Amino acid sequence: MRQHHINDPDTIRRLLTTQARWAIVGLSNNPLRAAVGVARIIRDDLGMDIVPVSLKGDTVHGERGYTRLDEIPGTIDVVDCFVNSQRVGAVVDQAIEIGAKAVWLQVGVVDEAAAARATAAGLDVVMDACPAIERRNLMRS
Secondary structure (H helix, E strand, C coil), X not given: CCCCCCCCXXXXXXXXXXXXXXXXXXXXXXXXXXXXXHHHHHHHHCCCEEEEECCXXXXXXXXXXXXXXXXXXXXXXXXEECCCHHHHHHHHHHHHHHCCCEEEECCCCCCHHHHHHHHHCCCEXXXXXXXXXXXXXXXXX
């Protein structure tokens, strides 16, 4: 039987309440993309540092952007993935390579094999969830 990843509420709570540096992969200046608003919530409401990562390396919300995780100076704690399920495995592998502590796969982004690789490498994994929605859930509890 195939193992399915289950998000741990304590991990979600810790990731959303512990000061960290989040790389947000798929964050560009396109205001129609959900990543723009979610990144603002992560930075402004949760108090996290954000680093945009996109194909163009756009600067977003005044934060310098990069095209790849391994171009970012310093450490990254959480890699938040706004890429489709077919592409997220490569991003998770990059997160493992740079020594990130966690990967967060957005709503609709599911890759069980990538989640298993990240878990095996010691990373926390949240999959098919949104930090903005989970933040609202935390505030209610």
